[in-house]
Amino acid sequence: MITYEDFLKIDIRVGTIISVEPNPHISKPSFILKVDFGDEIGVKKSSAQLLANYKSEDLVGLQISAVTNFPPKQIGRMISEFLILGFPDNDEQPILISPLRKVKNGGKLF
Numbered sequence: 001m002i003t004y005e006d007f008l009k010i011d012i013r014v015g016t017i018i019s020v021e022p023n024p025h026i027s028k029p030s031f032i033l034k035v036d037f038g039d040e041i042g043v044k045k046s047s048a049q050l051l052a053n054y055k056s057e058d059l060v061g062l063q064i065s066a067v068t069n070f071p072p073k074q075i076g077r078m079i080s081e082f083l084i085l086g087f088p089d090n091d092e093q094p095i096l097i098s099p100l101r102k103v104k105n106g107g108k109l110f
Contacts, residue, residue, distance in 0.1 A: 011069035012085070012109035013037050014099060015044075020056040023047045026076035031056060033084065038106025041068055044081035052093035065097040065109065 015035035023030040029051045036043050046066070050059070067083040074080075086094035 009069075010067055012065055013041060013068045014063055014065055014103055014107045014109075015041075015082075015105050017059045017062050017064060018043065020059045022056075023076060023078065025078070030075075031059070032078060033059070035064065035066065035082065035084075036105050037066075037068060037082075038104065040106050044068065045078065046080040046082050046084055047075040047078060048084050048094070050094060050096070052091065053089065053095060062096070063098050063102060063105075065099075 015037040017033055018036050019034040021032050023032045026047065028049050030047045030049045031051065031054075032045060032047055034043055034045045065085045067085065068081075070083055072079045072081055084094075084096065086096045089095050
């Protein structure tokens with residue numbers, strides 16, 4: 001089990017997807033997402049395998065939840081700067097976690 005202090009080390013923030021493009025440089029079909037996490041964190045990018053449940057035009061403007069304090073990770077030819085969060089559907093494909101109401105970008109999960 002983890003402690004509450006362990007949980008507080010995970011920086012989960014909300015951000016708005018501002019651009020989506022295909023990521024052609026990896027073996028599994030993916031999108032490169034640019035997400036605005038507000039003034040404190042800024043815009044970060046990541047790669048995500050979302051094509052089973054999302055079209056690029058459905059993602060732009062969507063608020064999502066992400067872990068923003070992992071170290072950068074090389075994914076294909078890009079550096080991923082955050083981990084987008086979701087739950088698996090019946091086919092084990094991600095469904096993104098999104099607030100029910102619009103909130104300020106950069107808001108921290110507590």
